[in-house]
Amino acid sequence: MLSSLDISTSALVAQRTRLDAVASNIANMSTLRDENGDPQPYESRFVIFQTDDTLKTRNGAVGVKVASVETSKHKPNLRHEPNHPLADENGYVAYPHVNMTAEFVNALTATRAYEANVGVIETTKAMGAQTLRILA
Amino acid sequence: MNVSGVNLQSLAAASPASPGQKAAGAEAQQPFKDLLLKSLNEVNDMQVNADKAVNELLTGGEANMAEVFTAVQKADISFRMMMQIRNKLVQAYQEVKDIRI
Numbered sequence: 451m452l453s454s455l456d457i458s459t460s461a462l463v464a465q466r467t468r469l470d471a472v473a474s475n476i477a478n479m480s481t482l483r484d485e486n487g488d489p490q491p492y493e494s495r496f497v498i499f500q501t502d503d504t505l506k507t508r509n510g511a512v513g514v515k516v517a518s519v520e521t522s523k524h525k526p527n528l529r530h531e532p533n534h535p536l537a538d539e540n541g542y543v544a545y546p547h548v549n550m551t552a553e554f555v556n557a558l559t560a561t562r563a564y565e566a567n568v569g570v571i572e573t574t575k576a577m578g579a580q581t582l583r584i585l586a
Numbered sequence: 587m588n589v590s591g592v593n594l595q596s597l598a599a600a601s602p603a604s605p606g607q608k609a610a611g612a613e614a615q616q617p618f619k620d621l622l623l624k625s626l627n628e629v630n631d632m633q634v635n636a637d638k639a640v641n642e643l644l645t646g647g648e649a650n651m652a653e654v655f656t657a658v659q660k661a662d663i664s665f666r667m668m669m670q671i672r673n674k675l676v677q678a679y680q681e682v683k684d685i686r687i
Contacts, residue, residue, distance in 0.1 A: 452660050462652035571656070578663045585670040 451581070453507045454574050460513035461567040464499050467516050468560040471495040472553050479548040482536055489536050492546040494522035494553075522547065622671075629661075629668045636661035 478492040498517045505513030524547040532541030639657040642649040 452663065455656055455660055459652050459656040463650055466650070466652065571659075575659065575663070578667075582666055582670050585674055 451574060451578055453505065454511070455571060456505050457507075457511060457513045458567045458570045458574065460502055460505055460515060462564060464497075464514045464516055465560045465564045465567065467519075468497045469557060469564075471497045471519065472557045472560065475548050475553050476550070479546055479550070481546060482543070489544075491526040491544045492548070494524070494546070494548050496520045496522065625671075626668065629664045632657070632661040632664050 475492075475494045481492040482489060484490040484492075497519050499514050500517035502513040502515035526544035527547050528542040529545055530541055531537055531543045534543045537543050636654075636657040639649055639654040641647075643651065643654045
């Protein structure tokens with residue numbers, strides 16, 4: 451019974467990481483330099499999950515963990531802004547390709563998945579309380 | 587997380603009043619007292635873990651809220667389970683005490 455609590459918690463942690471990625475993508479939608487200050491448009495982050503068998507139960511139920519955070523393969527958006535300090539020789543500035551619609555849908559699914567897992571935790575708690583009534 | 591201290595097979599193995607089960611659980615036999623102490627220790631460990639997690643959360647450590655709350659919840663459930671078992675034991679003791687001789 452308590453292992454299903456752990457499994458649900460692993461999902462909560464994972465979904466929160468996904469929401470962090472969405473926050474990062476939206477926050478950096480107009481970031482033109484990387485962490486070293488070099489001109490390099492931000493690339494959207496994608497969180498990849500994998501099953502986590504450190505939480506494996508006897509019956510084969512497994513938890514989830516973040517496998518990796520990958521960056522988008524999409525090319526940056528080129529905008530013609532010849533007077534921009536970061537414009538290339540043709541007058542184009544590379545802006546990050548962040549798909550707002552996709553990000554918000556991602557945020558919504560992450561939130562709903564989080565809610566669903568909290569729901570599972572509540573059910574587990576209720577089941578535990580019911581089980582204790584056998585002995586009471 | 588395991589609560590193997592209270593799994594049914596080891597309970598059956600620990601109880602002398604289960605004929606026919608002796609052969610199966612011969613090596614897994616352990617006194618009920620050990621079983622009780624073991625689960626008591628597990629409950630205590632969980633309380634300590636929950637305490638640690640809450641401390642870490644409140645002092646701005648690396649703790650994740652969901653994990654902390656789960657630790658607290660697990661500690662709560664296992665503690666209530668232990669209390670139920672304790673209540674049952676005390677009740678059994680009272681029954682025996684009230685036998686008139």
